[in-house]
Amino acid sequence: MSSPPVPALFTDLYELTMLQAYWAEGMTAPAVFDVFARKLPPGRNFLLACGLEQVLDCLEAFAVSGQDIDYLRSLGTFSGDFLERLRALRFTGDVHALAEGMPLFAHEPLLTVEAPMPEAQMVETAVLNLLHYPTLVASKGQRVVQAAGGRAVVDFGARRAHGVDAAVACARALYIAGYAGSSNVEAGRRYGIPVAGTVAHSYVQAHATEQEAFERFAAQFPGTTLLVDTYDTLDGVRRVIELRQRLGERFRVGAVRLDSGDLGALAKASRALLDAAGLGEVRIMASGGLDEHVIAALLADGAPIDGFGVGTAVDVVADRPYLDAAYKLVAYGGHDCGKLSPGKLSLPGRKQVFRRYENGLAAGDTIARHDENLPGEPLLECVMQGGRRLAAGRVGLAEARANAAAQVARLPAALRDLQPAAEPYPVAISDALQAAQARLIAAHPVGGC
Template identity: 55%
Template sequence: MQPDRQDALLTDLYELTMMQACFRSGMDGTAAFEFFVRKLPPKRNFLVAAGLEPVLDYLRDLHFSETDLEWLSSTGLFSREFIASLRELRFTGEVWAVPEGTLIFPDQPLLRIVAPLRQAQLVESRVINLLHYSTLCASKAARCVLAAGCKHLVDFGLRRAHGAEAGMLSARASYLAGFAATATTLAGRRYGIPVSGTMAHSFVQAHEHEAEAFLSMVESSPAGTTLLIDTYDTANGARQVVELARWLQRSGRGGINAVRIDSGDLAAQARMVRELLDSGGCSNVKIVVSGNLDEYQLQNLVESGAPIDSFGVGTRMNTSADAPYLDCAYKLVEYAGQARRKTSAGKALLPGRKQVWRQFDQHHAMREDILALHDEPGVGTPLLEMVMHDGAALLPNPPLTQIQAYVRGQLQSLPAALRSLAPSAPYPVSVSAKLDALTAEVDRRLQARAQEDQARWSQPEPFGPVRAPGE
């Protein structure tokens, strides 16, 4: 049985064992956690924040069912009192986030959750899961959009996605990043994304004659169709399309919108097919190509001048094949009113709730970001905004078309070097003096606590009188 995407048990076990320890000690003060990416993957100059809407849906519906509680009880890992406390658990905190589609860079919080510690800890795994994958796919898709220029891109990724949810989320992420449509039908219904599809080689193979397969598809598609012409011989397939188009015209019918090529040297094949179509009076028939495309192949095809109108992009986009994960984290930055900081080697983080101030030049191009404390005044545009309060969303989710337009503007404001597929000098991000000062203050406090801990072990009872279990 597939887990429901809002299931409270869709989390790591340690979230629950930590919650139980906090419950036992009465520890549930207000905590602030921030999600951020530590560093960009190789050859990436930016990331596109995505996944906020699924996160808000998850938080809004978070609860443990009676079946969940019965199973937790059966594990023998949790006390009866702790399990009873989960029965009424709901997310009651607030969420601050950058709008979906915002371009982001290392160490910048995409999202901050402020809630009682147990709630904020429980949701860690699912929040990372949703934001990580959506941001990964949206960022890869945005690079494809930049490489393709004005050409249409269609998401073809469902069949090789890493599961059904991945197929749905990548369809959503690629559309908000600038794709024109998806072949995933459910994504069309759920998210309002235009759907687009063609036909499979098996459909041609199942017919005795290629021409009969083409005619069957045209006659069953009154709004027009795209014919796959490379099942056997691409040139012959194109000639069959020309003859069919002539026959349809003589009988007063149309219906062939485009042809698709899925194999071989796509640039050479497209040129050959374009010539055959044009010479046969089918200049209105467009050419779609597919076949394990990514941004690099798209760039090469566009720069070659190949007469291609649209691209189907799937596997390499929704698996982000060249960079299949982000070094991201969801970390505690404040608890009980006090800034907190992790100082692990290679994984140190900046303390306190933060805001990102983005500055632009006179041409409206992004110039620099300042990472500051959340409540200090800044210059420019603040990126994080409150989107949920007391567990309720403050505004309706924006339509994906609105986010898509926002991403388009974001990419246009990106300095030209950063829009390139080639690695560029990093976008400038600096840290405010107040955030630097807070970091130094927290480090001094941590050092003092370490000395206190060292001294503790010289005491006969380092934690006070030992209590029996249950006392």
């Protein structure tokens, strides 16, 4: 299912003031903009591309409504001629992008927009927003999946995500990153993500006894997961055992969930109790304050945990809550452009990224000009042409998820580790691209096009 439409006025004011100036000056030649990260967030070895589907949905549906025009007219900033031209504006450009689930590194284009300048400029804010958060979340979520070592991870973060739209986008990004599902029902409805859930402390508290709550809930949902830490975790596990021994198949529980306390010690004690009672098939799920580092530490200590519910730390990307991403003009009217200011140097012209593999693992990338043919796999694909999505831009969620798993598996082990790699992944700039940048610097010693 497509994402909800992005309002045409979800943009920064200066995009509109620039549009009026562009049109007044006749500056409507083709422009090329790159989306890229200037650097990886500290502690990250790579990023995971995500959000492309939402960008393409936005570009295909872009239209300025009559109400939008009325509001802009009320500001008293824009000319009548500009507003009429804006009313007719649609996106008719091309988009080249990395497939969702593709690992990427600093300065590599995640997406390139090529369109008449007013169109390409107008969509800047939306494109950056729609790529930034999903890529950030998927990159964090993939680390959690790595830490879990094949155990199921479920997204529990909807209630603490930064907004309703963010929670749904997060669930989608995490599913691509390898999560087994989400507690977010709207994400399940919209995208077909498997939904999963247990039961809250409030349900247990609302009953006269914990035992009564367990028995009644399991009667409604056989094979469910029961939350056992409302009062005392191990007493809760014992009650599960007592009910199973008394009621037999009339009381079927798939798992118990631990949500507080020393999760490692409680998991070991719970496993011992369940196994001694002949309930080895009852799994143990943990939640509460988890991230990749906590999960890795629990498993390294031998905690017998079968699955994890992870929420806040991932949904808000607590350790690295933003990405230094940019949407920069790299060509206009057939001529290279680039930002040349110190610390924010950008690479000119439309590009391609080539990834080389050795013994089945990624060995290095080269950022090149788009018309070069270098060793390795070209990563940027044309996903939209003339404002209409191509086959490469119609990749389903299951395919994006499978692509993420396959591509991450092709990274060297050091990059998949939670710790920063001793040596960063090699990303080179082709000779031709370096020469183009040198020409630009020579022509514009103080920056600009």
